Amino acid sequence: MKNFDQIDSKYFEVFWVASETLNFTKTAQIIHVTQSAVTQQIKKLETQMETQLFVRAQKNIYLTPAGKKLRFFIENYLDNVDTLIRDIKQSAIALSGKIRYALPESCLLSSHFTKLLNYRQNHFPQLHLQVEICTSEIIYDKVLSCEIDFGFITKKKEIQSIDFIPFCEEQYIWIAKEKSLERLSASEIVEQEMIIYPGMEVLYKKWCESQKKSYPAFSRLKVTGMINHLHGALDMVASGMGITIIPKHCLQNQQKQLSQICKGRKVMNTIYIITLENVKHPKRVEKIIDVFLEMHK
Structure with a gap:
């Protein structure tokens, strides 16, 4: 059986927004949580993946190579979810x-x-x-x-x-x-x-x-x-x-x-x-x- 605990997709949203803004403060404002909550969720995701996803350089943050791979994965994941939902809806219409x-x-x-x-x-x-x-x-x-x-x-x-x-x-x-x-x-x-x-x-x-x-x-x-x-x-x-x-x-x-x-x-x-x-x-x-x-x- 697949290990569903290996990576928790509930952290994908905060990571996705953070990877776009490259700013934890703006990320917190967009998803309506505190900045500390953003930091905690990113750390939990990094712990699950056993790698660093962001690095700080002076006052800026950047995606690591692992972070870029995760962003690419989530982008495909979201596309697949959209396709799945669209197919299910079309099937429902076809069976009406x-x-x-x-x-x-x-x-x-x-x-x-x-x-x-x-x-x-x-x-x-x-x-x-x-x-x-x-x-x-x-x-x-x-x-x-x-x-x-x-x-x-x-x-x-x-x-x-x-x-x-x-x-x-x-x-x-x-x-x-x-x-x-x-x-x-x-x-x-x-x-x-x-x-x-x-x-x-x-x-x-x-x-x-x-x-x-x-x-x-x-x-x-x-x-x-x-x-x-x-x-x-x-x-x-x-x-x-x-x-x-x-x-x-x-x-x-x-x-x-x-x-x-x-x-x-x-x-x-x-x-x-x-x-x-x-x-x-x-x-x-x-x-x-x-x-x-x-x-x-």
Whole structure:
């Protein structure tokens, strides 16, 4: 560990002024202390450095070679402090402003949003969040039109101007009112009455692909309830109106009387953060994306 007691920077001010005035009386007047205090502080600094910093010749004082080296060091030190303070202030300004992003409603029910809010409050309270709840299709359009800085999507599309950053793996499960149904096979699932909500079609297609069999198209499912809100869909399922497919974390974070019902293979999907490709994003945007990515390291 560095020896911080080897030289005490609190004496730098008196030395700096004295090296400019070459007069301890004027130094005392400038920094508003007594002349004896100036003399004492200079002596303490010389003791710490184990060398003489000033010499007296007749009624004048002059810097010794060691004193000149110390003055040069302090000059660089003050320049470095100025640079440091300026950089910190610029960083603070860069990490202020608005962050615009969008995500499916299911992502809002994960822990990521709460973690981001806590991180913002503790580190960058000057950041303003503009968050939109959209389906993946709309999120693509908003990124391409620069309406948002980035977005979370559940379905990857081959678009050359979009940059895809893998975020996390999400598991999809079928749910029903607790104990209202036995655990069903995939073939039995598609015969049930369904609760439909925005984004469910993507989950259903992913589930069908994982089964390696042909199942009815989404448009041919038996629908007994439809709502444009995932929370509402969970309420409908909890009432016994039908079943639906959701990301597993949505069930884990709910207090409703719901249970997983489908037997068979685990259905996983990669969630991506998307941004415009080859675009230099503001530092605040890059930082928040990094914050999200750190959540899964």
